[in-house]
Amino acid sequence: MTTFADLGITESLCEVLAKQGLNKPTEIQEKTIGKVLAGQNLVGQAPTGTGKTLAYLLPALQQIDPEIRQAQVLILAPTYELAMQIANVARELSQQAGLGIKVQGIIGGANIARQIDKLKEKPQLIVGSAGRIIELSRKGKLKLQQVKLLVLDEFDRLLDDQNLDNTVETVKLLPKDRQVILFSATAPKKAMDRAEFLESPEHIVVKEDMAAREARENYYLMTPFRDKIENVRKLTRNLGVKRGLVFINRVFDAEKTLAHLQYDGIRAASLLGHQNKQARQKAIADLKKGKVQLLLSTDLAARGLDIEGVDYVFNLDLPDDAQTYQHRAGRTARAGAKGTVVTLADIKEAYKLEQLEKRLGITFKPIKKAKGQAKPQAEKKKKNRPYKAYDKKASHKKPGAN
Numbered sequence: 001m002t003t004f005a006d007l008g009i010t011e012s013l014c015e016v017l018a019k020q021g022l023n024k025p026t027e028i029q030e031k032t033i034g035k036v037l038a039g040q041n042l043v044g045q046a047p048t049g050t051g052k053t054l055a056y057l058l059p060a061l062q063q064i065d066p067e068i069r070q071a072q073v074l075i076l077a078p079t080y081e082l083a084m085q086i087a088n089v090a091r092e093l094s095q096q097a098g099l100g101i102k103v104q105g106i107i108g109g110a111n112i113a114r115q116i117d118k119l120k121e122k123p124q125l126i127v128g129s130a131g132r133i134i135e136l137s138r139k140g141k142l143k144l145q146q147v148k149l150l151v152l153d154e155f156d157r158l159l160d161d162q163n164l165d166n167t168v169e170t171v172k173l174l175p176k177d178r179q180v181i182l183f184s185a186t187a188p189k190k191a192m193d194r195a196e197f198l199e200s201p202e203h204i205v206v207k208e209d210m211a212a213r214e215a216r217e218n219y220y221l222m223t224p225f226r227d228k229i230e231n232v233r234k235l236t237r238n239l240g241v242k243r244g245l246v247f248i249n250r251v252f253d254a255e256k257t258l259a260h261l262q263y264d265g266i267r268a269a270s271l272l273g274h275q276n277k278q279a280r281q282k283a284i285a286d287l288k289k290g291k292v293q294l295l296l297s298t299d300l301a302a303r304g305l306d307i308e309g310v311d312y313v314f315n316l317d318l319p320d321d322a323q324t325y326q327h328r329a330g331r332t333a334r335a336g337a338k339g340t341v342v343t344l345a346d347i348k349e350a351y352k353l354e355q356l357e358k359r360l361g362i363t364f365k366p367i368k369k370a371k372g373q374a375k376p377q378a379e380k381k382k383k384n385r386p387y388k389a390y391d392k393k394a395s396h397k398k399p400g401a402n
Helices: 011-019 027-037 052-062 080-097 112-119 130-138 164-172 189-198 210-215 225-238 251-263 277-289 322-329 347-360 387-393
Strands: 042-045 073-076 103-106 125-128 149-153 179-184 202-205 216-222 244-247 268-271 294-297 312-315 339-345
Touching: 011 052, 011 080, 027 042, 027 052, 027 179, 027 202, 042 052, 052 073, 052 080, 052 149, 052 179, 073 130, 073 164, 080 103, 080 125, 080 277, 103 112, 103 130, 112 130, 125 130, 130 164, 164 189, 179 189, 210 216, 216 347, 225 251, 225 312, 225 339, 251 268, 251 294, 268 277, 277 294, 312 322, 322 347, 339 347
Parallel strands: 042 179, 042 202, 073 125, 073 149, 103 125, 149 179, 216 339, 244 294, 244 312, 268 294, 312 339
Antiparallel strands: none
């Protein structure tokens, strides 16, 4: 059995990992840690919940010289929540291993004056958003000349149309001889093409194993658009949801859905990009503590979140593509746990289910609408028309037509 020590991780960090019950590296960790320590540029692609954060944090911490009081590692993340999650893991590892490394989270939307004060403590590891990094650098408050390693977490988001310019601008602030590593669960061609400016990194892919795939069940429920919210309410009660995530494509629809669910007595909260950080932090904390059953979110707000014990993911709105479905589904059935994804689809959306099946190699099962059931059950075929039948019924209509 390969150990973290075999990969070159120091004894102090190995001891911390052992106390957390982490004795054997995951496949993505085993394939990438040694290469990161060797200074290689790479893209690490692996399913959600497979330990990608530690795959880059462990070697990153070892590359930092605690005697040099300047930023040496820069990690970019697309959301406040993910950046703070990474910073907290790095800070705990450093403290528990006695590394003497200061970690600072720097994200847009937070108090910049407070961030400037924190930078006076000379952190060596910075986690944050590209926009705020650029702003502080231009003000002369953040020195990046000593950065030897750049990490793009959820790099497909960081290299999309919305974030590309800021990401490229941040890279330009760093020394030319810096190392670059990119991680995400998905690596669409557009993002990979854009990653070429990062010195053609090696692409390491770890696919979802059979055990992980079997731990997650994929169901669908055919329902008119107007009944989707009501069906989420019924399913939440009938299935005994403990911690559920509800994905909605638009902020306005998320706010409307939240109001409906709360009115009907469902303990729900929302995680949306326009909310202040206190509101977002409280929403996540309430879900973790069990104060709310459902957390409603858009894709960007929930990207990369690691919330233990999420047993259900509901797609109130269908995802735009297969990659988005993977990221949503990856919020449940993490680290060996079981989980369920339920996608609610109108007749006009039936064709999208078939597309997702083909592209992801999964099978959607029809969920049984029963009262008081403890867990989802698939309807018997003789009592249910598969969604392909609905697809034929709607075939005369253009996708997205009202």
